[in-house]
Amino acid sequence: MAPSEADQKIDYIEMNVKDIEGAKQFYGEAFAWTFTDYGPDYCEFRDGRLSGGFARTHTVTPKGGPLVILFAADLEETLSRVEKAGGSISRPIFSFPGGRRFHFVDPEGYELGVWSDR
Numbered sequence: 001m002a003p004s005e006a007d008q009k010i011d012y013i014e015m016n017v018k019d020i021e022g023a024k025q026f027y028g029e030a031f032a033w034t035f036t037d038y039g040p041d042y043c044e045f046r047d048g049r050l051s052g053g054f055a056r057t058h059t060v061t062p063k064g065g066p067l068v069i070l071f072a073a074d075l076e077e078t079l080s081r082v083e084k085a086g087g088s089i090s091r092p093i094f095s096f097p098g099g100r101r102f103h104f105v106d107p108e109g110y111e112l113g114v115w116s117d118r
Helices: 020-031 075-085
Strands: 012-017 034-037 042-046 051-056 068-071 088-096 099-105 111-116
Touching (some): 020 034, 020 075, 075 111
Parallel strands (some): 068 111
Antiparallel strands (some): 042 051, 088 099
């Protein structure tokens, strides 16, 4: 049996949130993600390439885990959308070998990054 292309690859990201509707509003507005609700305590998101979920919890501990990094063709426009949607910039745009990126904190307290090769 040949291994599948998905074997040993990141397949799904799940984020614990207190406010599923708020998470949907933020990520829908900032990144145009789409959503499928599975009852009052779980919602799947799709970004067009990867899927994940928002799981309702009473305690959110967003610090200390892996840094999720999204790609953007237009970094400045994406930064503006993040701020407009209610995110706060935790690290302004900076250069690194291979491109530029910024970090932001979403309304639940998760820090993510956005990078561009331009």
